[in-house]
């Protein structure tokens with residue numbers, strides 16, 4: 001073997017020096033919003049299992065039964081022979097849940113986002129992407145080769161101008177997270193719909209952190225904002241509030257037919273494992289029949305956010321989701337603060353570039369329906385003590 005790899009250790013040392021090196025660790029999930037790390041049990045305030053469905057006995061039983069009947073893997077892409085009755089049933093269920101003609105599964109939410117963008121715009125088109133969009137939307141935009149404009153959702157007049165300037169290209173596509181994964185705030189969906197309509201543009205939204213959490217029926221933020229019918233492409237994941245794994249797109253039959261024929265990640269990847277589809281199907285059913293989970297969760301989120309603001313922590317006041325950033329700027333400080341919280345029995349995310357822009361390292365705290373008022377209060381006290389000791393002034 002040639003000696004062509006020393007650059008890797010040099011680069012690793014460099015990211016270590018900047019406090020940006022990430023190390024692998026093992027987390028054992030436990031029921032009730034808890035986990036175990038290095039033999040120590042703690043509360044998990046870091047995941048995206050917003051409704052605690054990954055641990056629900058009904059969801060687990062559905063996966064177990066599908067594994068017993070279908071085996072563990074789909075064995076081929078959906079187009080070849082990987083689309084089993086569990087896939088077909090889940091797609092039907094998702095279409096019914098979303099109130100659309102059809103739905104299509106993808107191996108991950110990441111793949112769904114990339115796949116849709118590349119299937120609907122290309123070299124002759126223009127794409128407009130929010131500055132803080134998820135990496136899967138960013139990569140999809142780049143891969144599509146469409147002319148890319150990055151916009152700031154707080155300055156939509158600039159987006160309007162950019163759309164006007166692109167009036168002569170073949171197609172225009174606006175893409176946005178509906179709930180931003182690191183800030184927890186929402187996209188101005190009604191304004192984006194208006195701009196899309198005024199400029200004859202398509203609008204795509206990523207509901208990854210909103211499916212199951214927002215809206216009277218739990219469909220997501222477009223439902224909550226009353227704009228479902230004005231959004232062309234709605235992408236969701238099965239991996240957060242649904243507690244499973246995978247992505248999906250819901251829409252008209254012709255859109256789904258187009259994606260079946262053109263969305264490369266679902267053409268060229270093995271279909272989701274049947275037990276995962278069965279688990280997601282059971283989760284959709286719970287979301288449909290137990291709306292109190294999301295209303296209780298959002299109520300606790302409102303109270304927790306008010307407590308963070310009252311404490312004077314550097315959070316994002318406009319956030320609406322079960323996602324709570326505490327901005328600490330310095331990456332090493334974020335890591336030290338998270339480690340101190342772990343000592344007290346609470347796991348939170350320490351988020352550093354490139355997951356967030358430089359200078360905005362933070363704690364990312366998430367609430368789950370499994371966290372009751374008492375636990376949230378204990379956590380708030382721990383947060384106050386730790387921030388005072390480790391990051392005074394934050």
Ligand code: PMP
Pocket residue numbers: 108109110111113134136177179180181206208209237238239245246247
């Ligand atoms: N979109 C957003 C906003 C996300 O936060 C994530 C996951 N971090 C994804 C898409 C990707 O979803 P998945 O984990 O299902 O690939």
